Amino acid sequence: MSKKMRLIGPFLALFLWGFTEVSQAATVETVAIKGDPSPTGSEYKSFLERPVVSDDPTNEVAFLGGTEDKEKCIFKVDDANAGDTAACQGEDSPFDGKDYVRLSDPSINAGGEAAWSAKLVGGWRGVFKGDPPSVVSLLGDAAPGGGLLKEFSLAVITDNSKVVYKASLTGAGDANQALFLCSDGDGDCSSGTGDLDELV
Numbered sequence: 001m002s003k004k005m006r007l008i009g010p011f012l013a014l015f016l017w018g019f020t021e022v023s024q025a026a027t028v029e030t031v032a033i034k035g036d037p038s039p040t041g042s043e044y045k046s047f048l049e050r051p052v053v054s055d056d057p058t059n060e061v062a063f064l065g066g067t068e069d070k071e072k073c074i075f076k077v078d079d080a081n082a083g084d085t086a087a088c089q090g091e092d093s094p095f096d097g098k099d100y101v102r103l104s105d106p107s108i109n110a111g112g113e114a115a116w117s118a119k120l121v122g123g124w125r126g127v128f129k130g131d132p133p134s135v136v137s138l139l140g141d142a143a144p145g146g147g148l149l150k151e152f153s154l155a156v157i158t159d160n161s162k163v164v165y166k167a168s169l170t171g172a173g174d175a176n177q178a179l180f181l182c183s184d185g186d187g188d189c190s191s192g193t194g195d196l197d198e199l200v
Helices: 003-025
Strands: 044-053 061-067 072-077 083-088 100-108 114-120 125-129 134-138 148-157 163-170 177-183 195-198
Touching: 044 100, 061 100, 072 100, 072 114, 083 100, 083 114, 114 148, 125 148, 125 163, 134 148, 134 163, 134 177
Parallel strands: 100 148
Antiparallel strands: 044 061, 061 072, 072 083, 100 114, 114 125, 125 134, 148 163, 163 177, 177 195
16 A cells, blocks of 8 residues: 555545435435325425425425415425415415415525515515515515616525515616615515615
């Protein structure tokens, strides 16, 4: 054995031992299964979009799912399949009671608080969060750098309840989209006391 191998050998063995320990610590747990009852009582029929896992000790997950009753909801479910809904299509939104038409971009933080973007009846769009749900931003809100917010996507809620999202803009010249951060105040950057900042 070369001198080089004699020196590397112990470190390689230590690395492999550590890798084995980490691998053995990982576990796979079922959150939801098609055909099982959902928190609405109806059975899961489909799982839509990308699920998001929080840093909560119960491994709470937020995901958009469909049920046998043709409901589409953003579910908040832990590794014991216990949970609730954040919002369901057809339910009243917190914006003047306008129904949710389409839900997307579920996100969840370590406190189990969810955020999402949605299309509402009448062509309205917005970003929402919390339980009970509250408005973060809406179609037609003024952007800090000029122009008006139009369409929303990629909503993400941080562990301190700040919400980051992507929005397209109208009336902003060449800057037709940007990333925004809604924070502080009451968390409502539409008609409340929240602060809206343009990140990129």
